Amino acid sequence: MKVLFVLLVIFIILIALVLLDTLMGRAAYRKKAYEPVFSRKKSDIELIHCGDELVKRMMADIRQAVSSIHMMFFIMKNDQVSHDMFHLLKEKAQAGLSVYLLLDWAGGHQVKKPEIQTMKKAGVHVHFLNKPRFPYLFFRLQKRNHRKVTVIDGKIGYVGGFNIAKEYLGKKAKLGNWKDYHLRMTGEGTADLQTLFLSDLKRNTGKTAESSEVYPPLPQGNISHRIYASDGFSLEEHYESCIQKAAEKIIICTPYYIPSKKLQEAIISACRHGVTVILMVPMKSDHPLVRETAFTYYPELLEAGCLIYRYYQGFYHAKAIIIDDRISIIGTPNFDKRSLFWNEEVNVTIHDQAFTAEVLSTINQDIKKSELLTKEKVKNRSVRQLPAEWIGKAISYFL
Structure with a gap:
């Protein structure tokens, strides 16, 4: 009995220490959070929703690069897709270009040390972001740089949901x-992606890659947009504002639906006020508990009239919000608590009806490959799933 009591006391102390570490770490990070909302710009923007096409386009642009390649991904791995990209970066660095590769410490852990060393010897500046350290060790262990940003010669920008590894192809x-969705951008907005990249580099390493070639003169494009970066503090408020402004329709595409209470309530309120709300999620799961946890939110949504489609022809990893068929928000955040309250993310809000129509066309094609979730299906789900749902809901901030 004494042993159990001692173990219980130790467990309570550990939980208290974790909570204290998290609260103090969050308070400290809030003071220096980097969450810029850039001014509205005009660029030419292409939607890419195929991993093969993205890698081919990106590698073709890199081969044509003449001055700099700045690449930041959440995940790259020890597979052929990643190695092909590493090899190309080494070639360009050896040719004298300024080449930087930023990887999140957690997301890039599968990249082997010998590969990193060969890149560095070739002249590639490789840095891992958000390495855990004291103080606030537990808080830092949860921080992720979830951005996927590439800027080539300061003129061509890529941003979106794809990482570089075989599953994304x-x-x-x-x-x-x-x-998934990724954007290829040329024009004024590319400078904002460059600024975001250089800020992440400087804040994590103290280093800078700035030069006159990093910010070349850029032409104005045809599509009006605004780039917004978040760091775990302002994204919830930003999404709530977007939802509340919708007058007719909201479409949310996400691989993980684990919203905050405030966002869940905003969506339900929109439904009850006559706004059509469509949620696109995957039927499959690539992480433990996330699919089960989402089911704890679905009954309220269905009761309010939300339409929930589950994509079954592969894995649905798209991250997009469409407001009233006029505004597209495409970027790196998932509609979950990790993206809302922990991750460093970036979105592009596009104010262009023609571009949004293209996104909607893609979403409608995906709906044809999806199953409409009904109240009956939720009600009749296996009781064996319930413990996973309860556990997932309890730890939803860390999924």
Whole structure:
């Protein structure tokens, strides 16, 4: 009995220390959070929703690069897709270009040390972001740089949901075809992506890659947009504002639906005020508990009239919000608590009806490959799933 009491006391102390570490770490980070909302710009923007096409386009642009390649991804791995990209970066660095590769410490842990060393010897500046350290060790362990940003010669920018690894090209049998969105941008907005990249580099390493070639003169494009970066503090408020402004329709595309209480209530309120709300999520899961946890939010949504589609032809990883068929928000955040309250993310809000129509066309094609979730299906789900739902809901901030 004494042993159990001692173990219980130790457990309570550990939980208290974790909570204290998290609260103090969050308070300290809030003071220096980097969450810029850039001014509205005009660029030419292309939507890419196929991993193969993205990698081919990006590698073609890199081969044509003449001055700099600045690449930041949440995940790259020890597979052929990643190695092909590493090899190209080494070639360009050896040719004298300024080449920087930023990887999140947690997301990039599968990249082997020998590969990193060969890149560095070739002249590639490789840095890992958000390495855990004291103080606030537990808080820092949860921080992720979830941004995927590439800027080539300061003129061509890429941003979106794809990482670089074989599953993102649909080459992992368990997940199948990988559905995601990425943007290729030329024009004024590229400078904002460059600023974001350089800020992440400076804040994490103290280093800078600035030069006159990093910010070349850029032409004005045709599509009006605004780039917004978040650091775990302002994204919830930003999304709530977007939802409340919708007058007719909201479409939310996300691989993980684990919203905050405030956002769940905002969506339900929109439904009850006559706004059509469509939620697109995957039927498959690539992480433990996330699919089960989402089910704890679905009954309220369905009761309010939300339409929930589950994509079954592969894995649905798209991150987008469409407001009233006029505004597209595409970027790196998932609609979950980790993106809302922990991660460093970036979105592009696009104010262009023609571009939004293109996104909607893609979403409508995906709806044809999806199953409409009904109240009956939620009610009749296996009781064996319930413990996973309860556990997932309890730890939802860390999924």
